[in-house]
Amino acid sequence: MTVKAPDLIPMSLGTNVKHRIDAWAKVTGQALYADDIRWPNMAYGVLVASPYPHARIVKIDLEPARTRPGVLAAIAGPGSVAPYGIMPSTQDEQAMATEKVIYLGEPVAAIAATTLDAAREAAHHILCEYEMLKPVLRPGVEQARPLIDPVHPERPQKDLFKEVDLEFGDTAEGFVHAFKTAEDTFFYQGSAHVAMEPHSALGYWTPEGRVELVTATQTPHYVQRELAVALGIDTYRIRVRTSVVGGGFGGKSELFPHEIATVLLSRACGRPVKITLSREEVFYAHRGRHPVSMKVKTAWDNNGKIQAMDFQSVLDGGAYASYGLATTYYTGALQTVSYAIPRYHFHAERWYTNKPPCGPKRGHGTTQPRALLEVHFDRVARELGIDPIELRRRNLTPPYSVTVNQLEVGSSGLQTCLDKVESLSNWHARHVRHEPDRGLGFACSTYLSGAGLPIYWNSLPHSGVRMAVNRDGSVQVFCGLTDIGQGAETMLVVLVAKALGINADRIRVHTADTATTPVDLGSYSSRVSMMAGNAVLEAAQRMHQILKDSVCAHKGVEPSQVTQDGEVFHVQGDEAVPFTQAVLWAEEDIGPLTTFGSYTPPKVLGHYKGAGVGPSPAYSFTACVADVKVDRGDGRIRVHHLWVAHDLGTPLHRPSVEGQIRGGVVMGLGEVLMERQVFNPDGRHRGPHLLGYLIPSIQDIPPITVAVVGEPDPKGPMGAKEVGQGPLNPVIPAVINAISDAVGIDLNETPVTPDNVLRALDQQSRRQRL
Amino acid sequence: MSQNLVELSVNGSIQVMWAWESDTLLHVLREVLGLTGTKNGCEAGHCGACTVWIDGIPRLACLTPVGSVVNSEITTVEGLGSWWQERHPSSHYHPIQRAFVESGAVQCGFCTPGMLMAAAALLRDVKFLTDQDILERLAGHLCRCTGYEQIVQAIRQAALTEVTEQ
Ligand code: FES
Ligand code: FES
Helix, strand or coil: CCCCEEEEEEECCEEEECCCCHHHHHHCCCCCCCCCCCCCCCCCEEHHHHHCCEEEEEECCCCCHCCCCCCEEEEEEECCCCCCCCCCCCCEEEECCCEECCCCCCCEEEEEECCCCHHHHHCCCEEEEEEECCCCCCCCCCHCCCCCCCCCCCCCCCCCCEEEEECCCCCHHHCCCCCCCEEEEEEEEEEEECCCCCEEEEEECCCCCCCCEEECCCCCHHHHHHHHHHHCHHHEEEEEEEEEEECCCCCCCCCCHHHHHHHHHHHHHHCCCCECCCHHHHHCCCCCCCCCEEEEEEEECCCCCEEEEEEEEECCCCCCCCCHHHHHHHHCCCCCEEEECEEEEEEEEEEEECCCCCCCCCCCCCCCHHHHHHHHHHHHHHHHHHHHHHHHHHHHCCCCCCCCCCCEEECCCHHHHHHHHHCCCCHHHHHHHHCCCEEEEEEEEEEEEECCCCCCCCCCCCEEEEEEECCCCCCEEEECCCCCCHHHHHHHHCCCHHHHCHHHHHHEEEEEEEECCCCCCCCCCCCHHHHHHHHHHHHHHHHHHHHHHHHHHHCCCCHHHHEECCCEECCCCCCCEEEHHHHHHHHHHHHCEEEEEEEEECCCCCCCCCCCCCCCCEEEEEEEEEEECCCCCCCCEEEEEEEEEEECCCCCCCCHHHHHHHHHHHHHHHHHHCCCCCEEEEEEEECCCCCCCCCCCCHCCCCCCEEECCCCCCCCCHHHCCCCCCCCCCHHHHHHHHHHHHCCCCCEECCCHHHHHHHHHHHHHHHHCC | CCCEEEEEEEEEEEEEEECCCCCCHHHHHHCEEEEEEEECCCCCCCCCEEEEEECCCEEHHHCEHHHHCCCEEEEEHHHHHHHHHHHHCCCCCCHHHHHHHCCCCCCCCCCCCHHHHHHHHHHHCCCCCCCCHHHHHHCCCCCCCCCCCCCCCHHHHHHHHHHHHH
């Protein structure tokens, strides 16, 4: 038999990385997601969940389940030795509820068996008795109706989770002298991440008393840290590794009950245990977009320049804290980064309710206020008789400036983004088209390239990289970052290949393992390219120096006589030295080659309480124009085209950048037109499955024109800024503004359903008749 | 009820196992045969991630009782390359796999196996593809990462390769 070598498909040409480094593993079925992994003697776990949104637990009897065939362990009780939570100051979760359940789907017990079927079957035999309480389904409802049991009666502030009040400059004065004032209210509906991969984790309590956890998470280092709190054991005993992750979008950014349960079940039965959530359970685990009610008031001078803003938001947080503290601040933090607002007052409240906990979803807390802000600016433009894009232009926050709330803005391509979508969409011709019920709408937005402060305040680096060059000429990069599908690992290879001037196929990356990779805080707040990118560049530069030093030493020349070109060191007046030779010389000189790099963001400027939320090393900017047609008959919105310009500094990997922009834009389109995580009056989710909760399918996608703009940012690695989250934000208000342009209705809530449109059209015609 | 001895033909080889008739093909592929390339996104027929070929036709493995496919030939993403190679000995990989890599159609990759199986069947069935064909045949396949455009591009690209290679 003759053996044919597989056809060679280069992933990269020289230092140029053409394709994602994980793509082949994913198209051949080789990539291992958590649920694909099976450890020897592994057991299967399931969670038993509360069928009620709010109830006292009277009794949980595990005994009948314990004797079912195949059952290895059944557990109930808090599970954790101490309450845990992602934000150190608001730790309020336990793995399983003990006295009370506070959302439908909250785990109360867990069971492990030899097969999944056996575990599922036995779970039905756990006897749970509850005493139902009235569910709290709206923020602050207990204030109006004091007889309702609060979600968290033990707290002095009851269900008011957090109240924030910040003022920068004298807002009242801005309103007194205004040429014009305006006011709008808006309700932004909650939504879910719906990563295609349901959460899954494998836990093992080893005979030596160590903990191994392999899980689909965006934040392995935080999971390790929270797990240490929850289990009450030393952090160093716990190793958390991230499997290949099938999408995150914020939904896998903290420790979840199923992750703890795998470890506890494993301790109870002595075997590794895997728990994979069902799609329904994912809707209950949630941590998705907060529903937010908002109100904005603005003051303007006669040139259409904003003088003051008052912004209020009320967040419906669901049952637990999650990232809610940060979310609350984020609903007020970035307004000033797009627009130069000289006086700003911000008030926010987040309330607990008997619903699955809300948390961070792509755009974390900035998506909701952005929708209102951009809709409001359009209405102000209309009243002032100024073109909507022109109104924005007059108010842009200048690059390299400091905002009134002490945020340091660096490079900004927002102006270019505006210009770009304005010309691409042929904006100024829109009113001569005369197609009835069709209109264009504009919006812009801004996002962080990583949060300026870590979740646990300390002065340690936010990202670390260890780099080794082996004798075989390979470059091994170790970094705690997590590729959740966005292409973070490819980004590392791109930067290392460029920085070392070597062929990209020499480079291998090892990521997301608390035992072998230096801490990177995780894939959240669009921080990875900025922070891990800068860290890996530092490690590469140090490696380059080592190699060059050895070339100089072995050739007996000065550094100025050596230049590098690709994989060759040119030595003045001597033979060139290949990269691989330089590696051998360097190892001869100093031993195995290892360097380190790390990144810590610049110091935060502001000193007020809450100043930690908002600062970032660099901000990305986006502008969007939507072209829509409204069907007056059935209220349906058809989006004909979207133009999106995004300023991300230097694009590091074009296909990934384009993919992130398109993916974010389409997720935004889903949020504005179809998605909602909503509940019946009895607290049940209206449709915890993919027919009840619709996300965009391939048939829902209009043509989308993507423009990548901007200049290299001085703080970004090779000038790069974020692209993972920002492009979602302007889509929602752009579509709403386009609807207003098309048929003259002002919509004040999301999603824009045909019902809402018909109601607004109806009100409009009644007003016209009056 | 008891388990039956089930004989399945998967990716060209015969597999014999004990299974419940009601076990889904998805369960058998992933848990019994260890072919984890086929993904479980919902177990309810809503997402398309579990799509495999049953006698060449794309089907949802999560809705297929294993008892109903004992006389059928099953192809999963792991077998797509060999399926292609049997017909085009010069390559281990189906052009759609290469096109997905080259077009940036893969992000998290969880929808990818199902997408590939649907797309490969489409390429096989329809000689001169229109975008409308692509939209129709991929309508049941959800992707949360890509916004679909690069997936459509990949299928267009593969359609060209296939035509030129023949
Ligand atoms: S897993 Fe079969 S359609 Fe979703
Ligand atoms: S690539 Fe992630 S779901 Fe399609």
